[in-house]
Amino acid sequence: MSQEEYKPVIGLEVHIQLRTKSKMFGSARNDQNADQPNINIDEIVTAQPGSLPVANKEAIRLAAKMGLALHCTIDEWSKFDRKHYFYPDLPKGYQISQLDQPIAKEGYLEIIKSDGTTKKILIQRAHLEEDAGKNIHPDGLAYSLVDYNRAGTPLLEIVTHPCIESAEEARKYLEELQRIARYVGASDADMEKGSMRCEPSISVRMPGEEGLPPYKCEVKNINSFKFVEQAIKYEIARQTEMRKAGLVPKQVTMGWSERENITVE
Amino acid sequence: MNYEHLDLSELRVKLDKKEVTSVQLTEYFLARIEKLNPALNAFVTVVRAEALEQAREADAYISSPGENPPLCGIPFAAKDLFCTLGVRTTASSKILDQYIPPYDATVIVKLKEQRAVLVGKTNLDQFAHGSSTETSAFGPTKNPWDTTRIPGGSSGGSAVAVAAGMVPWALGTETGGSIRQPSSLCGISGWKPTYGRVSRHGVIAMASSLDSPGAHAKSVADLVTLANIIAGRDPKDSTTGDRSTNYEVRMKDLKGLRIGVPKEYFPEGLQDEVKQRVMEATEELRKLGAELVEVELPHTKYGSLVYAIVAPAEIASNLSRYDGIRYGHVTGDAKNLLEVYEKSRSEGFGDEAKRRIMTGTYVLSAGYYDAYYKRAQKVRRLIINEFAEVFKTVDVLVAPSSPTVANTLGKAADDPLFGYIADQLNIPSSLAGLPALSVPCGFARPLEGNQPSLDGMPVGLQIIGSQWSEQKVFDVGLAYQTVTDWHRKRPNLE
Numbered sequence: 001m002s003q004e005e006y007k008p009v010i011g012l013e014v015h016i017q018l019r020t021k022s023k024m025f026g027s028a029r030n031d032q033n034a035d036q037p038n039i040n041i042d043e044i045v046t047a048q049p050g051s052l053p054v055a056n057k058e059a060i061r062l063a064a065k066m067g068l069a070l071h072c073t074i075d076e077w078s079k080f081d082r083k084h085y086f087y088p089d090l091p092k093g094y095q096i097s098q099l100d101q102p103i104a105k106e107g108y109l110e111i112i113k114s115d116g117t118t119k120k121i122l123i124q125r126a127h128l129e130e131d132a133g134k135n136i137h138p139d140g141l142a143y144s145l146v147d148y149n150r151a152g153t154p155l156l157e158i159v160t161h162p163c164i165e166s167a168e169e170a171r172k173y174l175e176e177l178q179r180i181a182r183y184v185g186a187s188d189a190d191m192e193k194g195s196m197r198c199e200p201s202i203s204v205r206m207p208g209e210e211g212l213p214p215y216k217c218e219v220k221n222i223n224s225f226k227f228v229e230q231a232i233k234y235e236i237a238r239q240t241e242m243r244k245a246g247l248v249p250k251q252v253t254m255g256w257s258e259r260e261n262i263t264v265e
Numbered sequence: 266m267n268y269e270h271l272d273l274s275e276l277r278v279k280l281d282k283k284e285v286t287s288v289q290l291t292e293y294f295l296a297r298i299e300k301l302n303p304a305l306n307a308f309v310t311v312v313r314a315e316a317l318e319q320a321r322e323a324d325a326y327i328s329s330p331g332e333n334p335p336l337c338g339i340p341f342a343a344k345d346l347f348c349t350l351g352v353r354t355t356a357s358s359k360i361l362d363q364y365i366p367p368y369d370a371t372v373i374v375k376l377k378e379q380r381a382v383l384v385g386k387t388n389l390d391q392f393a394h395g396s397s398t399e400t401s402a403f404g405p406t407k408n409p410w411d412t413t414r415i416p417g418g419s420s421g422g423s424a425v426a427v428a429a430g431m432v433p434w435a436l437g438t439e440t441g442g443s444i445r446q447p448s449s450l451c452g453i454s455g456w457k458p459t460y461g462r463v464s465r466h467g468v469i470a471m472a473s474s475l476d477s478p479g480a481h482a483k484s485v486a487d488l489v490t491l492a493n494i495i496a497g498r499d500p501k502d503s504t505t506g507d508r509s510t511n512y513e514v515r516m517k518d519l520k521g522l523r524i525g526v527p528k529e530y531f532p533e534g535l536q537d538e539v540k541q542r543v544m545e546a547t548e549e550l551r552k553l554g555a556e557l558v559e560v561e562l563p564h565t566k567y568g569s570l571v572y573a574i575v576a577p578a579e580i581a582s583n584l585s586r587y588d589g590i591r592y593g594h595v596t597g598d599a600k601n602l603l604e605v606y607e608k609s610r611s612e613g614f615g616d617e618a619k620r621r622i623m624t625g626t627y628v629l630s631a632g633y634y635d636a637y638y639k640r641a642q643k644v645r646r647l648i649i650n651e652f653a654e655v656f657k658t659v660d661v662l663v664a665p666s667s668p669t670v671a672n673t674l675g676k677a678a679d680d681p682l683f684g685y686i687a688d689q690l691n692i693p694s695s696l697a698g699l700p701a702l703s704v705p706c707g708f709a710r711p712l713e714g715n716q717p718s719l720d721g722m723p724v725g726l727q728i729i730g731s732q733w734s735e736q737k738v739f740d741v742g743l744a745y746q747t748v749t750d751w752h753r754k755r756p757n758l759e
């Protein structure tokens with residue numbers, strides 16, 4: 001049986017930081033180049049008791065603009081939801097995000113593949129949310145530090161349908177998305193600097209398998225397009241091996257090891 | 266001069282005429298607090314030095330030419346849910362025992378602009394979870410009419426501070442009765458604003474779709490003065506509305522006004538004498554020209570059930586931020602991150618907070634959200650619509666604020682029946698975001714415990730209006746207080 005019959009099923013989740021003066025829900029400065037920790041903060045960013053979020057109009061405008069650039073439908077009615085979990089970089093104990101009524105829905109982005117053919121990558125949704133702070137674990141110390149400069153930064157999360165079929169398509173998608181984000185003025189969309197983040201989800205379909213495979217593996221902490229491409233290739237190979245052997249890969253979230261060029265649990 | 270008998274307009278006249286200085290007034294009330302607080306425990310924090318500094322500044326301003334703002338130089342207290350810059354704010358909980366906010370609530374900023382004088386922070390049920398002020402981590406507050414009894418809650422400290430003449434007025438908050446009920450049990454006037462009338466920015470959150478910061482004072486006229494100052498659109502609170510704040514003290518009769526008396530607010534379990542006082546009050550309103558109409562609100566009985574789901578859900582979410590990492594109590598005993606969370610929160614939160622976190626987390630969890638929270642919000646919509654319908658035929662509703670007078674300390678927890686009925690009287694209008702007043706309307710003898718005096722304990726009448734109809738609600742309260750003097754009665758504190 002040839003590799004082609006084991007078809008990769010890939011979806012991409014991309015977060016871009018929006019280029020606004022202030023944070024998503026307050027007037028603390030949005031500046032990713034702060035030279036000291038905890039200076040771009042206020043009572044809203046640090047979730048002081050009694051603080052309330054106020055939506056950033058420019059962030060909403062940029063989100064709608066990106067949505068339109070991606071041929072999405074921009075709903076006239078949208079809302080925010082609270083996503084609860086406990087972690088030190090998440091000051092409120094919940095992230096304000098959008099669950100079931102995202103600002104933009106059902107669009108696409110067209111890529112030109114290396115063989116000259118075009119393909120529409122279908123986008124399921126784009127929604128607004130706030131970024132978390134950063135945890136820092138100094139070597140050899142019995143404590144960790146938290147920097148809230150990044151907490152509350154506006155993010156647009158863009159999710160494709162699982163219609164990407166190769167690492168090359170994924171890379172073309174990311175490059176085009178970056179171009180659009182920069183052209184529209186929504187984001188610097190720089191993977192190395194963290195203003196664009198990508199998490200691919202990869203699974204492999206058995207020959208003749210209908211619908212989506214019964215698992216998927218998500219890869220996080222990848223900081224360049226090249227590494228996204230490599231991670232996807234690695235996963236396709238790893239998963240195809242397993243499926244050929246009749247196994248179903250475990251549904252996990254993995255990290256990318258730059259040093260070893262492999263995904264790790 | 267007994268300044269504790271004067272209302273805000275009288276204090277303003279004395280200050281403007283220089284018959285008394287703000288420093289003298291502040292010293293006077295600070296002395297009363299020092300004398301009375303040991304027995305009543307109304308205050309969690311008293312800020313003597315800061316208050317006198319503010320009073321000196323107020324005096325300097327009063328000496329300068331020009332008109333003085335209504336609250337300039339007048340002392341007040343704030344329920345310990347209002348963040349006050351540099352002044353300890355605890356929510357009456359161990360988890361915030363030493364918390365010093367780095368900012369002022371919007372309402373506090375407005376009062377500072379008035380040059381009002383903050384003398385201290387008042388006791389409450391921990392995080393406002395309760396209706397007796399008995400769940401405070403700093404001990405219960407006592408009712409000044411009979412110190413073996415509860416003052417009500419959660420704004421018990423503020424209600425007592427006003428009733429006992431420790432301050433001329435105090436800030437409170439209401440989520441499900443917490444201004445109306447203690448006002449009623451302590452014999453003073455209380456205002457629960459329309460949801461969105463007063464900014465919640467800087468008010469420690471209990472249930473975000475219900476919390477309404479408001480006030481306790483000696484008269485409805487005082488509450489009107491306060492409303493004009495603390496109400497208003499706040500860009501820092503997106504849920505505040507844009508309506509004007511030009512409330513007036515209009516001495517009118519009530520001719521042409523239709524007052525609804527809801528059948529469901531006079532249930533079995535309503536104390537007979539309380540019912541009598543309330544019916545006597547409605548008779549006064551009728552003599553003032555109002556038409557009394559019996560109305561029905563059949564969804565009233567679902568109010569407590571909706572609240573039992575919606576409130577804990579919102580509470581659990583709002584309490585997620587208390588982890589000891591940025592402020593508040595942190596355990597000394599953690600071996601890993603999970604223990605930082607588990608131990609800090611277990612040590613810092615009281616039992617009621619823990620109960621509500623568990624319930625709230627459950628009803629919001631995947632698989633249960635639709636069956637509980639979402640369904641409860643749908644029933645809430647029915648309650649809201651029912652009020653909107655009834656307000657097409659009447660201008661305001663009246664009812665008792667509480668089914669009984671104040672219970673003995675320790676009794677409230679044992680008496681689920683009364684808790685349930687008490688909730689029915691306040692919760693539905695809170696769920697619907699409606700404005701309400703509680704005004705004293707007489708006395709009734711308690712059915713258990715001490716008999717404090719021949720008269721008994723205070724009874725309160727509540728007046729509920731449609732959203733944003735504060736003026737109508739004030740009109741009824743003002744008119745009632747021109748033909749009665751229950752609001753001038755004071756407890757004997759000797």
